[in-house]
Amino acid sequence: MPVRRIGRAACRAYLVSCGRTGEALLVDPVLDDAAAVHEALDARGLRLRGIVDTHTHADHVSAGASLSRALGVEYLLHEATESRLPTGRLRDGRRIEVGDERVEVLHTPGHTPDSISLLCGRDLLTGDFLFLAQEGAGRLDLPGGDPGAHWDSLRRLSSLGDDLRVLPGHDYHGLEDGTLGEERRRNPRFQDVTREEYVAWQRAVAAPTPDWMLEVIAANLGTAAAHAAHHGGAAPAPPRRGLDLGLPAGAPACSSGGSAGACATAASGRVPLLSPQEAFERLAGPRPPVLLDVRDPWEYGGPRGRHARGARNLPLGTLPAALGSLPGEAGEEVLVICKMGGRSAAAAEFLIENGRRRVFSIEGGTDRWAAEGLPLDP
Ligand SMILES: [Fe+2]
Numbered sequence: 198m199p200v201r202r203i204g205r206a207a208c209r210a211y212l213v214s215c216g217r218t219g220e221a222l223l224v225d226p227v228l229d230d231a232a233a234v235h236e237a238l239d240a241r242g243l244r245l246r247g248i249v250d251t252h253t254h255a256d257h258v259s260a261g262a263s264l265s266r267a268l269g270v271e272y273l274l275h276e277a278t279e280s281r282l283p284t285g286r287l288r289d290g291r292r293i294e295v296g297d298e299r300v301e302v303l304h305t306p307g308h309t310p311d312s313i314s315l316l317c318g319r320d321l322l323t324g325d326f327l328f329l330a331q332e333g334a335g336r337l338d339l340p341g342g343d344p345g346a347h348w349d350s351l352r353r354l355s356s357l358g359d360d361l362r363v364l365p366g367h368d369y370h371g372l373e374d375g376t377l378g379e380e381r382r383r384n385p386r387f388q389d390v391t392r393e394e395y396v397a398w399q400r401a402v403a404a405p406t407p408d409w410m411l412e413v414i415a416a417n418l419g420t421a422a423a424h425a426a427h428h429g430g431a432a433p434a435p436p437r438r439g440l441d442l443g444l445p446a447g448a449p450a451c452s453s454g455g456s457a458g459a460c461a462t463a464a465s466g467r468v469p470l471l472s473p474q475e476a477f478e479r480l481a482g483p484r485p486p487v488l489l490d491v492r493d494p495w496e497y498g499g500p501r502g503r504h505a506r507g508a509r510n511l512p513l514g515t516l517p518a519a520l521g522s523l524p525g526e527a528g529e530e531v532l533v534i535c536k537m538g539g540r541s542a543a544a545a546e547f548l549i550e551n552g553r554r555r556v557f558s559i560e561g562g563t564d565r566w567a568a569e570g571l572p573l574d575p
Contacts (some may be wrong), residue, residue, distance in 0.1 A: 198298045198318040200364065202373070203237045204230030207537060208257045209366055212237055213317045215296025220246040222295045224315060224322055225366055226260035234264060246295055247271040249287070251324025251366060252312040253278050253417050255339050255410045262419065275304060278311040282419040287313060307347020308335035321357070321377065324366040326350060329375045332368060333386045338403035340414060348395040351386060369564065404495045408514040409540065468545040471557045473505075473566040476532050480507060486530030486555075490563070491516070491544040496536060498575060505534055505563055506572040513540045516547055525553030537562040 201212045210230060214221040221243040226234055238245060247270050248261045262282040265272035273293075276286040287293075289304035293315075301316040305326040312335075315322040325335025326347075337344045359378025381387050390398065471479070479486055490497050490508035497510040504510070511519060513535070525531040525548055533541040533548070538560050545558040559566065567573055 198295070198300075198320070200317050200320045200322070201237070202364070204233035207367060207369075208254070209364070209368070210234070211322055211364060212241075212243065213295055213298075213300060213315070213320075213322075214241070214243050215298045218296030219243050220296035222246055222293060222300060223248045223264070225249075225251055225254075225324060226264055228258040228260045228263070231260045231264060234260070245270050247273060247285075247293065249273045249293070249313075249315065250283075250417075251315065251322065251326070252309040253280050253341075253414065254325075255309075255406070255414050255417075258413055258416045275302070275311040275313045277304075277306065280418045282417070289313075303353065305350035305353060307337055307343055307345075307350045309339070309341045310343070310346075311341075312350070316357075316361075319361055320364055321361045322364050327354075327363060327380065327384070327386065328365045329363065329368050329372045329380065330370070330383050331385065332365070332370065332372075333384060335366070336404075337399045339406050339410065344396040344399035345392055347386075347399070348392045402501075404493065407493055407512070409543070468542045468549065468558045469556070470538075470542075470560045471532065472560055473569050473571055476505075476534075476557070476559045477566075477571050479530065479532065484530075486532050486557075487524040488532045488534065489524075489544065490534050491540050492535050492563070503563070503567070503573045503575050505559075505566050506574050508534060508574075513544050516544055520551060523548065523551075523553070525556060528554060530555040530557070532557050532559055534559040534566065535562045537564050 199214050199216060202209055203212050204210050204227060208225065208227045210226045211224045212221050213224060219242055221238065223234060223245055226248060245268050248265055250259050250261050253274065261272045265284060271285045272283045273285045273287050274280055274283040276288055287302045289302060291302040292299040293302065303314045303316060305314045306312050308325045312324060312326045314324065314326055327334050334347065336342060337347050354377065357377055359376060361377040362374050363377055363380055364374050480488060488505060488508045489511050490504045491511055491513040493512050494510060496502045497504045516523065531548060531553055533545045533556065535541040538558060541558040541562060545556045548556045
């Protein structure tokens, strides 16, 4: 059963197809990459049979609902989802027909209550339930996350063979896949710990859910009321001037997600961009600009964080409250960076809308900054 990764987004989408009939199942499509879906289908002469999201994503807006409407196919999530957008719901053990092939649904909650893995012949699409090697797995501290359920789900895999190929929803170190046997040996989530130890470990590394992720979740749930529920049942917060990510009305979105955080791309495309090298050269110049890192503090520094040298941390969600003290009003240049360039674009747009004239977002964010060997501070 051919399984192909499609698109360029940091969130991985896959096409599972039947070699004989050309029917295909699309898994985890990203709104920003919808065009790649059409290209992949056309290039291979495939006919889409349905779309599955492995869970309600927090780090990118799914293209599932919009592609489902555009192409007239089913959009499926596990029955535990709170989303009102799917046209059908999946149960554990369900076999989805894709031409002559069968894709088996395994309910693997923990990252979210509705997380599933898809067994496609010798391939296992794990979404954010399981990543590769040191990436471990998706966060268990987002709304609905449950470390104990995740431990249970990992044990479910014991009946599956070592030679299965694991295809995750993200990888940040250039790995494409790994066998389940490899993951059992190298992935820290397979450490031999008790359920209680696993829960305690994951609670110890829990971090707050950033506001922008709550907005993405709300978009993927298809309901503003659900957004309020994730804020503890409070009334929806008033819109923050200029910090509207534009979701889900056609806004491009990407993410890095998983254990390391994520980005959602600003909607307007009006933000000037600099490459990390261009930004570095300006920072080394005679009149260096202000460099703002708009990620959350745990990404910026500490055991799991590092940042571009000289960057000041000002998380995206704090910008409206800090408006009066934000730099750039006197015409000085402001460069904004995040993990991959999504949040920085949103922040730059906000600054521009609030009167700052010389604002740039750094393309590819801290990930690309680091990949290009530019200096980092812990
Ligand atoms: Fe996720």
